[in-house]
Amino acid sequence: MYDMLVKLYELPEDAALAAPKDKTVRIIRALAPDKTRVLEWVREHSGVSAEGECDVCFSHMPISCFLALRGADIIGYACYDATAPDFFGPTRVLDAEQGGGIGRALLLRSLAAMREEGYAYAIIGGVGPQEFYEKCVNAVLIPDSNPGIYRDFLPLIKKKLESDKE
Numbered sequence: 001m002y003d004m005l006v007k008l009y010e011l012p013e014d015a016a017l018a019a020p021k022d023k024t025v026r027i028i029r030a031l032a033p034d035k036t037r038v039l040e041w042v043r044e045h046s047g048v049s050a051e052g053e054c055d056v057c058f059s060h061m062p063i064s065c066f067l068a069l070r071g072a073d074i075i076g077y078a079c080y081d082a083t084a085p086d087f088f089g090p091t092r093v094l095d096a097e098q099g100g101g102i103g104r105a106l107l108l109r110s111l112a113a114m115r116e117e118g119y120a121y122a123i124i125g126g127v128g129p130q131e132f133y134e135k136c137v138n139a140v141l142i143p144d145s146n147p148g149i150y151r152d153f154l155p156l157i158k159k160k161l162e163s164d165k166e
Contacts, residue, residue: 001126003145006088006137008115008122011108016116018108020068020101025075027105029113030065032058038065041074042092050090053082066109068093068102078106080114080122084149087125088114104136111137126150 019027030038035058043051057065057079068076076093083089088110093103114122124133125148133139142148 001128001146002130003142003148004124004127004130004133004139005142006111006122006124006133006139008111008119010138011111011115015108016112018105018112020105022070022100022102024070025097025100025102025105026069027102027109028067028069030058030063030067030077032063034067038067038074038077042077042090045094046090046092050092053090054079056082062113064110064113066106066113068097068106076102076106078103078110080110083125084123086114086119086121087123087149089125103132107133107136 019025035055038058039051039055042054054065054077057063060081064081065077065079067074075097076091078088078091080088088107091103091106091110093106111122123142124139127133127139130139130141
């Protein structure tokens, strides 16, 4: 999966206020007391690797993780500055909640926070839905970025070693 580049200075001015269509969903920055609950949710819905990345976000001040909540229930999250400075991700919205602007709101809020912290550009690492990022923030693919920073990611190393044996 390739990385993508976003010009943060071209984000909409109101990106920090981005909200989903469903007004019962709130986007908030995670707080330290949320850590255990958030990490459990991330592990369940995104896996152990994403949990590790999200865990790093709780060591930053401000915490570099935003949550999408309906009431007290987490329905999505987005992190930045997790794997590397200036990287957006990991992120996830429950499948049943997709299509309502939650992912877009999490993305814009995170990128706006990065802009406020002084970044001019952001890297979206190892993108899945390329078209989503192109549409939402005019992200462009970074040539030769696959596997990029993730080349030493343990599952990739294991997979390469296994294929080398064949």
